[in-house]
Amino acid sequence: MVDVSADQGPAARTGYRRSAGTPRGEARRRELLERVTEDLATNGLVDFSLRRAARAAGATHKVLLYHFDSADDLLLQAVLRLRDRRIDNAMIAASREPDSRTLASRVRSLWPVLTGEGSRTLDQAIGLAMYDPERYAELGRGASQQYLPSLLALCPEHWDGRRKLEVSEMILAVLRGFLVDHRTSGDTEGITAGFEALIRALEREEAAGP
Structure with a gap:
């Protein structure tokens, strides 16, 4: 590859x-x-x-x-640069969401960005980390390290740190799974249904209060 x-x-x-x-x-x-x-x-x-x-x-x-x-090293640095671009674009999209007060609405705005420019390369990078973890593990670890701070920032401010981390880890894992499915199966209907289930879960989490 x-x-x-x-x-x-x-x-x-x-x-x-x-x-x-x-x-x-x-x-x-x-x-x-x-x-x-x-x-x-x-x-x-x-x-x-x-x-x-x-x-x-x-x-x-x-x-x-x-x-x-x-x-x-060059490959890793280029992948990190692509992720930085995607994160910047995702945060801009989340801030422009008409109803950007809720975590669910912010996460909804991320999907077009996650599947946009450079998404194929970044999905391949995760696949490479899975294929040869001894050599390319940093491509996988780096993804979590880059994405988590932004997801934490999207969580409601009044949540404590543990709750923010748990929910952010869940969002990251689920969206990563959807992206792999999007790249490999083409099951648009199934991915859409799963994504809507994630949004409903986030709405329930927010409705549960502090």
């Missing part, structure tokens, strides 16, 4: 140093990452390699290994 194994050696053999620490180096690193991220958003993770990333970035693989630890 992702061919980066052949690209791991050069960094170790030649000792390319990272560019972190200088404004110019950081600016160049961000530029390269943005270009690779755009390629992933458009073309997904299938057949991703350092050479493909170099073509997308308009650079050589040696340049990329100067700015990133390895091909896996």
Whole structure:
């Protein structure tokens, strides 16, 4: 699925140093990452390699290994960048929801964003973490670490921390399941029914009071 194994050696053999620490180096690193991220958003993770990333970035693989630890590091950073974009767009959508006072309405507004730009790549990233957890576990762990703070922020302010965390974990797990189903089964009717059940569960949770 992702061919980066052949690209791991050069960094170790030649000792390319990272560019972190200088404004110019950081600016160049961000530029390269943005270009690779755009390629992933458009073309997904299938057949991703350092050479493909170099073509997308308009650079050589040696340049990329100067700015990133390895091909896996570049892949991880690009996936994190895509998730940041999706989270930003989701929070904007939640704030624009006409009835944004309730958690249920906020969560309802997330679905179009979760299945929008870059969703195929991010779903593939979770699949990669499941396929090869020893190598790509951070792709899965990173998802929870990135999404949970935003879900916690959507919960009612008067809830205590434990309740917010429990409900947020439930939302994350259920939506992740729906996204996998959306990508693999195409059962739109079943996903819609399940999503509406989630919304009703959140409405009951809020109605239960503090």
